[in-house]
Amino acid sequence: MSDTAPQNKDIDPHAQAAQIATRVTVIGMILDIALGILKCVGGLLFFSQALFVDGIHSLSDAFSDLIVLAVMKASRRAPDQEHPYGHQRIETFGTMLLGSTLIAVGAALAWDNLERLFGSSDAPLPEWPILVAALLSIVGKEWIFRYTRRAGERIRSELIIANAWHSRTDAFSSVIVLVSTIGAMLGFVWLDALAAVVIAVIVGHVGWNFTWSSVKELVDTGIPAEEIERLKAIARETDGVHNVHELRTRKMGPDILLDVHLVVSPNISVSEGHQIGMHVVDRMRETLDDIAYINFHIDPENDDELEPTSLSLPKRQELNTLLEEKLGIPLPHGKLRLHYLRNKIHLELFLDEPFLSGHHDQLKELKGFLEPQPWFGSLRIWHGEPV
Numbered sequence: 391m392s393d394t395a396p397q398n399k400d401i402d403p404h405a406q407a408a409q410i411a412t413r414v415t416v417i418g419m420i421l422d423i424a425l426g427i428l429k430c431v432g433g434l435l436f437f438s439q440a441l442f443v444d445g446i447h448s449l450s451d452a453f454s455d456l457i458v459l460a461v462m463k464a465s466r467r468a469p470d471q472e473h474p475y476g477h478q479r480i481e482t483f484g485t486m487l488l489g490s491t492l493i494a495v496g497a498a499l500a501w502d503n504l505e506r507l508f509g510s511s512d513a514p515l516p517e518w519p520i521l522v523a524a525l526l527s528i529v530g531k532e533w534i535f536r537y538t539r540r541a542g543e544r545i546r547s548e549l550i551i552a553n554a555w556h557s558r559t560d561a562f563s564s565v566i567v568l569v570s571t572i573g574a575m576l577g578f579v580w581l582d583a584l585a586a587v588v589i590a591v592i593v594g595h596v597g598w599n600f601t602w603s604s605v606k607e608l609v610d611t612g613i614p615a616e617e618i619e620r621l622k623a624i625a626r627e628t629d630g631v632h633n634v635h636e637l638r639t640r641k642m643g644p645d646i647l648l649d650v651h652l653v654v655s656p657n658i659s660v661s662e663g664h665q666i667g668m669h670v671v672d673r674m675r676e677t678l679d680d681i682a683y684i685n686f687h688i689d690p691e692n693d694d695e696l697e698p699t700s701l702s703l704p705k706r707q708e709l710n711t712l713l714e715e716k717l718g719i720p721l722p723h724g725k726l727r728l729h730y731l732r733n734k735i736h737l738e739l740f741l742d743e744p745f746l747s748g749h750h751d752q753l754k755e756l757k758g759f760l761e762p763q764p765w766f767g768s769l770r771i772w773h774g775e776p777v
Contacts, residue, residue: 407545411462414541414550418534418557419455422448425527425560432523438516440567441523443502447495448527448560454491458484458553465549465643475683478643479608481549486604488552492597495559499590503566507580507587516571524568531561546644546680552600559593610640617678621648624673630654630666635692645682648674656690656731663688691731699730703765709737716756734767743773 426448433442461484469476535558542550573580612618618637625634636651652670654663667686675681704712706728714720727738737760753771760766 405468407547408462410541410545411547411550412459414538415455415458415462415553418538418553419452419459421530421534422452422455422557422560425530426452429523429527432519436517436519438520438567438571440570441516441520444524444527444560444563444567447563450495451556451560454488454553454556457487458549461549462547475642475647476645478645481547481643482604482607482641485549485552486601486608488549488556489597489600489602489604492552492556492559493594493601494597496590496592496594496597499563499566499593500587503584503587503590507584516574520571521568524564524571527564528561528568531557531564535561548600548603548644555596555600559596562593607641607643612639613641613646620677621650621674624677625650625652625670628666628670628673630658630662631670633692635689642682644680646678646680647683648681649685649687651687651689653689653692656729660688690729697733700733703730703733703735709735713739713756716759717752729767731767733765735765736767736770738770738772740772 426445429441429445429448431445432438433440433445461480465477465479465481465484467477535554538554538557539551542548542552542554618639622634622637625631625637631652631654633653634650635653636649638649640647650670652663652667654666658666667688670686671684674684706726709728710721710726713726725740727740729736729738757769760769
């Protein structure tokens with residue numbers, strides 16, 4: 391049995407999220423292009439190789455923004471026949487690429503500044519306009535970082551959040567430019583290189599976190615153990631649930647996909663078991679908003695503790711034929727109810743009063759025939775229609 395999250399027909403959440411992501415990414419891209427041109431020109435005019443490289447970094451951010459736009463457009467499409475669970479894994483893959491980019495940027499910055507730290511340079515000293523350009527970059531990139539991160543958290547997009555941190559690496563590198571310029575003017579040229587190495591390590595660490603998180607999601611790593619225990623407790627506390635013997639989860643972009651096996655009384659109807667499952671689903675959704683799909687399976691006994699029911703046990707048609715032969719009459723639909731429990735079959739027959747009175751011997755003979763059968767569990771004969 392399964393359940394799919396209800397959708398508001400008037401508002402497509404995928405389209406709404408894609409619209410927000412597009413808007414914030416385009417704003418960031420425009421800012422990256424403007425700052426990139428400013429820093430490249432300023433670095434060439436005022437003798438700052440660091441600012442020029444920082445400008446290249448900003449322009450590379452604009453290129454990564456284009457990747458984000460393409461990925462978000464693809465990942466936020468509604469589910470279709472070929473992708474019934476949606477396209478969110480495209481976003482996960484995009485997040486992994488961005489995280490890898492952050493690692494590469496961090497490694498490149500670290501290597502470059504280690505060379506500067508242990509090397510020497512006869513280049514002209516940078517001039518004061520470099521400080522202005524670096525400050526503008528720091529303020530602009532910090533603003534776009536906060537704006538983008540808020541949008542990413544709102545639409546629950548790891549890709550947009552990762553892109554926000556990618557923007558902040560540009561602010562970090564601008565801080566390096568600012569420190570290096572001040573240090574060079576004061577005579578402490580080595581100070582900016584040391585700070586650059588430290589910040590490069592931080593940038594690489596952020597990239598590693600995003601990359602590793604994406605890799606774990608792509609290999610279907612479940613949600614944290616404490617959240618799984620919370621969901622199990624909720625299921626067990628639901629009226630009608632005897633136990634939960636299996637609960638599996640996996641992430642798909644911002645969404646959680648969940649499979650749960652619920653143990654209920656073996657004597658209830660299929661519809662009542664389904665209703666109990668729907669109550670579990672409703673309570674789980676109240677606990678975790680990120681759950682997109684829940685597949686629940688209703689079990690009459692705990693499969694983990696008992697031997698699985700054998701497939702060689704007689705099926706309904708075989709039993710129906712056997713009973714009709716022994717009783718000498720055809721059984722109308724619905725007169726026989728079967729329970730497959732503990733590798734035995736428990737039968738319930740619903741017969742009217744005239745039949746019970748006129749076929750007492752046949753019923754006694756039937757019971758005598760069933761008892762020695764290895765698959766037989768019990769036989770109950772009810773007077774009247776099944777309820």
